[in-house]
Amino acid sequence: MGTSGTGQRACHVRVREVAKAAAGELYESMMGNDLFFDAWKKQNPGKDGKALEKAFIDKNWGSCLEFARATLTVMLTRPDVAESMKEEIMVILEQDQVLRNRRVGTAPFRRIH
DSSP, X not given: OOOOTTXXXXXXXXXXXXXXXXXXXHHHHHTTSHXXXXXHHHHSTTOOTHHHHHHHHHHHGGGXXXXXXXXXXXXXXXXXXXXHHHHHHHHHHHHHHHHHHHHHOOOOOOOOO
16 A cells, blocks of 8 residues: 555554554444445455455555554553653654655745845
8 A cells, every 4th residue: 555645654663553453443343333334345345354354454544643643642641651661652753753754755945035
């Protein structure tokens, strides 16, 4: 799966893991509704069980990136998260930001006279 023109899917591998887990939870929640499940199954003929779930996650994890980043950020404020884990999360978020900045990029600054 590629990236969008805005680099929306440029992220740290651990952020992607959290986003995919969130997409998996979203799948479980949504597919409890028969209408959603039937519609998804029609969009993915020949797939069942784990293949349907994987297709959903592959299609939707990019939409869960901001949720994943927010989740990791909130973990930094929780007293039940070990300091070593908080340090690891900080590194992940910092590296994620660098990846996003590289991917999105900015136009060079030009002076207009």
